[in-house]
Amino acid sequence: MPPLVRELALSRDLAADPRRRGPVPLGLYFDELSYMHVALPNLTTGSAAAYLVQFAHVTHPDALGDLWGGNVPLAGLLFRSGESAIAFVNGSDILARRRFTAAHELGHAVLHRDSMGATLQDATIEEADGVLGPMEVEANRFAAELLMPEVVLRARADELRAAYGCCPRVVLGYRLASELLVSREAIGYRLKNLGVGDGE
Numbered sequence: 001m002p003p004l005v006r007e008l009a010l011s012r013d014l015a016a017d018p019r020r021r022g023p024v025p026l027g028l029y030f031d032e033l034s035y036m037h038v039a040l041p042n043l044t045t046g047s048a049a050a051y052l053v054q055f056a057h058v059t060h061p062d063a064l065g066d067l068w069g070g071n072v073p074l075a076g077l078l079f080r081s082g083e084s085a086i087a088f089v090n091g092s093d094i095l096a097r098r099r100f101t102a103a104h105e106l107g108h109a110v111l112h113r114d115s116m117g118a119t120l121q122d123a124t125i126e127e128a129d130g131v132l133g134p135m136e137v138e139a140n141r142f143a144a145e146l147l148m149p150e151v152v153l154r155a156r157a158d159e160l161r162a163a164y165g166c167c168p169r170v171v172l173g174y175r176l177a178s179e180l181l182v183s184r185e186a187i188g189y190r191l192k193n194l195g196v197g198d199g200e
Contacts (some may be wrong), residue, residue: 016150016151016152017151021179023180024147026099029106030087030102030106033085033106033110033194034084035084035086035106036087036127037086037088037105037106038057038086038087038088038164039088040088040089040091041091042071042089042091042093043092044071045067045073045074045121046067047090048077052067052079057086067099067171072121073123074088075089075097075101075125076088076090076101076105076125076172077105077119077120077121078105078116079118079119079120080109080116080117085102085109085113086107087102087106094183095181096181096182099182100125100183100186101122101125103142103143104125104140106133107138107143108139111135111138111139112135112139114136116135126142128196144189147180147182148180148182150194152180153172153190153196154196156175156176156179157172157196160175166198167197168198168199169188172196172197173191174185175182175198183192
């Protein structure tokens with residue numbers, strides 16, 4: 001667990017516990033920082049701007065510049081104003097994708113607050129690092145480490161190995177994707193990166 005994720009977890013007694021089953025309580029991390037996250041169906045720059053105006057997060061639409069009236073489809077968007085932040089996710093995405101996007105945007109808020117402007121827009125969010133800029137890679141790693149804690153992954157691998165004498169990574173991945181509410185692609189990438197489970 002990276003220092004920032006560990007710090008957040010300890011401040012709320014949210015440290016990853018392999019004895020606890022179920023997904024990481026992502027909302028509590030947002031609460032700890034007094035940040036919000038909002039799912040808007042078919043998220044666009046314009047729908048995020050309309051939300052910000054409707055709920056008085058900005059007092060004048062012109063303050064949103066290019067966002068206002070825009071129709072650019074997005075996977076996620078982070079809006080910052082002073083010390084507060086709102087992470088928008090595409091509510092039309094499946095739950096696992098929405099959780100990863102929210103954690104990714106939280107990563108931007110925590111890691112990049114001093115280097116970003118008022119908004120940071122993500123047209124797509126890849127769960128694997130691939131060909132991404134440094135800020136996107138950092139936000140992805142933050143999301144992966146937050147949602148898929150290494151201590152939990154290793155504990156589940158040990159359980160599978162103890163029960164069956166082996167730990168096929170694909171089987172472990174299916175089990176963990178269901179337990180942690182993450183995509184099979186994201187958990188597969190994470191397991192492979194950590195070298196957890198048997199397989200390529």
